[in-house]
Amino acid sequence: MSSPPTLERLARKSLLKNEALANASLKQMPKAFFPPLFIDAFKGNQTNIIRALVAAWPFPCLPVGALMKTPNLKTLKAVLWGLDLVINKKDQPGSCKLQVLDLRDAQHNFWNFWVGMEDGVCSPDVIGETRPVVYSRRRGGNQVVTVWMNLSLKTRHLSKCLKYFYLWAKLRKQVVQVICPKLEFGVTPLYNPLMLLQVFEPSSIEEFKVSAPWNLRTLVKIAPGLNQMKNLQKILLNGISVPFEWFGKCKVVHQCITEIISQIPELKKIQHLKLNDVCFLNERLDQVLRCMESPLETLSITRCLLSNADMSYLSQCPSIHMLKHLDLSGVTFLNLDNLLLRSLLERLTATLQILILKDCMIMDFQISALLPALSQCTQLIEVNFLKNFLSVASIRKLLQHTAKLTLLTRELYPAPDEVYDEFGDVHPDRFNQHCSELMETLRAIRQPKEVCFVSKRCLDCRDFSVYNMETTLCSCWQ
Secondary structure (H helix, E strand, C coil), rough: CCCCHHHHHHHHHHHHHHHHHHHHHHHHHHHHHHHHHHHHHHHHHCCCHHHHHHHHCCCCCCCCHHHHHCHHHHHHHHHHHHHHHHHHHHHCCCCCCCCCCCCCCCHHHHHHHHHHCCCCCCHHHHHHCCCCCCCCEEECCCCEEECCCEEEEECCCHHHHHHHHHHHHCCCCCCCECCCCCEEEECCCCCHHHHHHHHHHHHHEEEEECCCCCCHHHHHHHHHCCCCCCEEEEEEEEEEEECCHHCCCCCHHHHHHHHHCCCCCHHCCEEEEEEECCCCCCCCCCHHCCCCCCCEEEEEEEEECCCHHHHHHHHHHHHCCCCCCCEECCCCCCCHHHHHHHHHHHCCCCCCEEEEECCCCCCCCHHHHHHHHHHHCCCEEEECHHHHHCCCCHHHHHHHHHCCCCCCCCCEECCCCHHEEECCCCCCCCCCCCCCCHHHHHHHHCCCCCCEEEEEEECCCCCCEEEECCCCCCHHHH
């Protein structure tokens, strides 16, 4: 049997049924009563009570985003109307406590504390977590209310909720500052993305992601805003291409790329840079990296065309000396100077923890040049050499040069060339034999933790052949 409701729960239920009584009771209501009542009103979509609770909120921060699993325009309007009442009281000292509205969709200990609590005592630690962090407490002589939110934009048009918030915030720029640590575009917007920076504090953006393919025309629209993101620490660009109608228009493409790169000198605090399938890096990598003052921790340049000049600069770049994560997957090294990648690794022997050289068309003669530097990267915990073209002898040498890499916990290697027949298909017996021998070679050197040898994709079942500690084979062999 469920326990009977407490007096506090009965009181909350009574207030939710009588909005007039609830509004009249707020001034005398204990602070501990506000969070449970707000949760109940929020679940019941009781907008009038929500608005009144926001206006009378007795804590410095209201983390309402943790309750918004699905955006609801009616609820958002109620919260913002309540915040308007707070703003109107800001010229009356001591009239209200609320300084920060947190719209970020994340778990928050403030709410976790109140779920199921009946004693009405709020821990000082929990109250402390709601204390605001603001960039500017005053703007134009007005005391500012701060709104926190992260944006992950996955529709071509602004949603109704975001459109309403944008217009609301734009009209209140003198009294509201909007902090947006994470800004992500999951599609190509049909609006000008630069418009968002009219209401968001550009210097508050720490993470900027374009996770869906864009073209240069779209990226250049937001480029003028990049130099305002002075605290940006993470950038991800995924699939930046030349518009089809610009092919052959070299001058237009060059002007566009120049405009984008010209904004980079202001991005001095970047620590994590991920560029996947970006069309403007070839012969320009030095322009992208030269002005970065903070040491990079992550550098991911994947599926990009790089020249010897690019690799030469990368191996000498001042900002990479503390690099922990290097991913050059899909960068073809077949026609590049073998010693450039070796020089790059020599710079990173004391710091590099993750090395991914997947699908780089690395062959036997190239891996040999790489091994002396690789063997000195003693901080490595993960390596990935999949989808390269290496013989049994070369892979054995590679494994032998990992004797000092005792921190390795994950190792991914290509199945050797000898496992394929004359048609390029995996021969099961050869695969099992060669991979077994390589595994024994590795075990004789050190005790591996997670190791896989992976073949090319099977043409019949579209699966990979994998040899690991448990000897998992291609599904069509079973």
